[in-house]
């Protein structure tokens with residue numbers, strides 16, 4: 001069995017705790033590796049070494065730091081197939097989807113290649129008599145990134161690239177379910193010329209995370225994961241005086257207006273609801289058709305499309321639509337939520353629970369599931385299911401649909417399908433959600449904008465990647481300077497006659 005490592009000071013280091021987590025192949029249910037869970041001492045040692053490396057790294061001029069990003073980006077492109085395979089093997093997503101995972105992380109690295117322009121600071125000449133003001137952006141020091149299982153490449157890259165290009169050192173604690181991609185990315189970063197110690201990958205669980213949260217050297221924490229953990233980490237980091245941004249879970253709605261193109265809307269719902277087995281924080285999990293006629297027609301269009309979806313392991317070819325969910329526990333949670341939906345009176349239009357695939361009986365597969373007639377009191381509406389389950393909540397009119405989205409505790413993403421610009425504008429302006437799609441199902445902003453939800457989908461300030469990341473990973477220092485008149489006024493420059 002493969003034993004994974006930590007990555008400290010540019011080298012793979014074996015764990016010493018004697019504690020390990022199993023890393024599964026979700027398609028077969030087999031344990032394919034074990035990952036060490038770091039002790040507090042191992043974490044503290046990695047942080048100490050990072051602090052030494054950071055001092056020198058921050059002195060490297062921003063353009064040279066950006067050149068490391070250029071090389072890193074080129075290496076990611078060169079190793080795209082290998083990275084996608086690593087992602088798929090531990091996560092279970094299809095190869096095309098895994099390439100998207102790497103690509104959306106790479107795009108953030110590409111923006112970091114332009115870091116000098118983002119780190120320039122501000123200057124005001126003659127703010128008072130002889131007084132100038134300069135505001136500069138300086139690195140924080142050592143920062144921590146704690147990432148979830150569902151994007152093994154993209155989210156570690158969202159954390160490490162902006163933090164490092166700003167002159168910080170990063171301790172990355174990837175999800176213990178999918179640790180291999182982050183370890184490989186760390187190797188590529190070293191190959192790109194990143195000095196040893198600037199990126200340390202520490203594998204671990206709650207014990208390692210808590211050690212980071214209580215470590216005085218750690219200046220900032222960037223977290224992505226479920227809402228209860230995001231809220232916990234935000235609270236503990238903030239109490240310890242750290243800068244923290246913690247992104248949590250989601251329940252994303254798509255409103256379908258009576259004037260929407262239902263072919264396009266239903267296609268969009270299939271991709272956004274079932275892609276990556278619904279394990280995306282921007283997945284659409286609630287369809288909100290407006291009016292009975294729209295709802296009946298939409299469900300009629302969805303049924304054959306959902307039934308045609310192909311579920312299987314990533315090794316079965318690129319026409320597989322989605323793979324298994326991440327763990328047996330996750331599968332169990334999803335099937336019990338489906339049972340609760342039936343008990344609580346929703347109409348189960350398609351039941352994916354009895355899905356079986358020959359040769360993969362122990363894999364964590366579940367077929368696509370569609371609920372109709374869901375109401376806000378039901379658990380399948382209240383809980384983030386994080387599986388291939390699309391629920392339909394019917395609304396009588398636009399205002400009711402909008403209110404449903406507004407009243408939901410989460411505010412990560414949402415979308416509206418309509419042919420009417422006025423409705424679309426009204427929705428974008430009024431809805432209390434961080435990322436909005438208009439005739440666009442998964443509105444993840446491109447890398448030169450920034451990503452962040454509202455309400456219980458994010459704790460702390462500023463979004464991740466894009467211009468906000470350069471603010472989050474630097475501190476502003478403002479210098480007010482005055483130079484009294486000196487030699488200029490006192491010097492006699494005229495051609496004087498001799499006394």
Ligand code: NAD
Pocket residue numbers: 146147148149150151173174175176204205206209210224225226227229230247248249250280281384386412453457
């Ligand atoms: P998770 O919260 O279980 O784990 C995330 C990270 O926190 C992991 O590294 C894990 O080791 C660590 N962790 C888990 N329990 C902890 C504890 N008690 N104390 C300290 N650390 C702990 O999340 P997950 O299951 O890996 O990921 C899925 C969740 O992430 C979903 O809720 C999804 O919506 C969310 N997500 C959000 C975004 C976003 O940007 N808003 C993006 C992707 C995923």
